[in-house]
Amino acid sequence: MMTPQEILEALEAENAQSLFVHARLVRDSVFGKEVFQRGVVEFSNNCRKNCHYCGLRCSNANLERFALTKDEILSAVNMAVECGLGTVVLQSGEDADLDPRFIGDTIECIKELTDIPVTLCLGDHDRDIYKYWRACGADRYLLKMETFDRELHARFRPGQSVAGRLSRLEMLCNLGYETGSGLITGLPGMTPEILAHDLYRLSELPLGMIAVGPFIPHPDTSLGRSRSGCVEESLRATALLRIMNQGVNIPATSALDALLPNGREQGLEAGANVVMPSVTPESVRYEYSIYPGKNSSAGTVPESVSNLQQRLKAAGYQPSSARGGSPDRAAKFKDI
Ligand code: 5AD
Numbered sequence: 001m002m003t004p005q006e007i008l009e010a011l012e013a014e015n016a017q018s019l020f021v022h023a024r025l026v027r028d029s030v031f032g033k034e035v036f037q038r039g040v041v042e043f044s045n046n047c048r049k050n051c052h053y054c055g056l057r058c059s060n061a062n063l064e065r066f067a068l069t070k071d072e073i074l075s076a077v078n079m080a081v082e083c084g085l086g087t088v089v090l091q092s093g094e095d096a097d098l099d100p101r102f103i104g105d106t107i108e109c110i111k112e113l114t115d116i117p118v119t120l121c122l123g124d125h126d127r128d129i130y131k132y133w134r135a136c137g138a139d140r141y142l143l144k145m146e147t148f149d150r151e152l153h154a155r156f157r158p159g160q161s162v163a164g165r166l167s168r169l170e171m172l173c174n175l176g177y178e179t180g181s182g183l184i185t186g187l188p189g190m191t192p193e194i195l196a197h198d199l200y201r202l203s204e205l206p207l208g209m210i211a212v213g214p215f216i217p218h219p220d221t222s223l224g225r226s227r228s229g230c231v232e233e234s235l236r237a238t239a240l241l242r243i244m245n246q247g248v249n250i251p252a253t254s255a256l257d258a259l260l261p262n263g264r265e266q267g268l269e270a271g272a273n274v275v276m277p278s279v280t281p282e283s284v285r286y287e288y289s290i291y292p293g294k295n296s297s298a299g300t301v302p303e304s305v306s307n308l309q310q311r312l313k314a315a316g317y318q319p320s321s322a323r324g325g326s327p328d329r330a331a332k333f334k335d336i
Pocket residue numbers: 053054055144146182183184213214215216217218255290291
């Protein structure tokens with residue numbers, strides 16, 4: 001494990017080529033050129049929270065809100081399977097009206113349809129609810145820390161805290177979820193020292209999945225006039241995470257793609273081994289605008305997934321339909 005000081009030096013070094021080469025070697029030794037694909041079903045953009053960086057925040061009145069029915073979710077899942085994606089992720093804002101049984105029933109229906117792993121990315125809920133969804137068959141849960149810096153966290157995530165988020169991550173691990181977390185890089189006020197510390201803290205946790213993506217200002221939020229996060233910094237963060245977390249699944253995030261035409265390829269070149277294309281129906285996918293450029297690919301879902309798969313192949317990778325669990329997770333669990 002690197003120290004926070006060593007991480008900082010790698011973030012600030014003049015040239016990062018050797019860092020990326022190292023990260024690719026580590027990635028290749030565990031995963032080769034196989035890239036796991038997760039189909040993300042963004043089934044509702046309703047959110048009770050008001051995170052300053054996010055277009056779904058409740059005070060954004062310029063957004064048309066939607067929620068898919070169970071049948072619509074199931075047909076998106078079917079589409080993901082037909083496109084050869086090996087996992088589905090059910091993702092939404094924190095809908096104040098969410099009935100936990102709606103999610104529970106949906107998980108059970110997915111598991112009747114196909115045996116692919118189901119990942120949830122539904123934000124903060126009580127332990128009983130996490131436990132119930134796990135009993136319904138959910139396999140994995142994504143809950144991003146965004147930053148471990150207490151001051152920044154409280155500033156950008158009103159009413160929420162680092163301690164609260166961490167205790168939920170621990171809860172999820174203890175309930176047997178393969179748990180993922182992550183960061184936004186380049187939030188206003190986030191220094192390289194803070195990022196170095198965030199990468200260190202993230203790497204100490206028993207996670208199966210870790211994601212980092214650059215901050216992208218959304219015009220309908222209070223950070224709309226702030227500067228984007230630096231792509232290069234986000235790529236260095238990806239590479240450092242790979243070096244410190246060898247067998248953990250790390251996506252080439254769609255936020256990279258929103259800032260650069262070949263952002264995902266660059267994420268893979270920095271050591272990532274996962275892509276997470278949206279399989280949200282075309283009629284609503286533009287409304288899931290967490291940041292501008294999200295879900296901006298033209299065409300139908302099968303067209304945009306196949307387009308991404310072609311890009312991966314052209315860059316020398318093999319899009320995989322495997323379940324793609326983390327080989328590191330069992331080992332990391334023993335350490336806590
Ligand atoms: N820029 C980049 N990433 C963002 N997220 C939310 N808002 C932004 C933004 N403006 C990320 C957060 C969140 C995930 C759904 O998207 O990490 O957890």
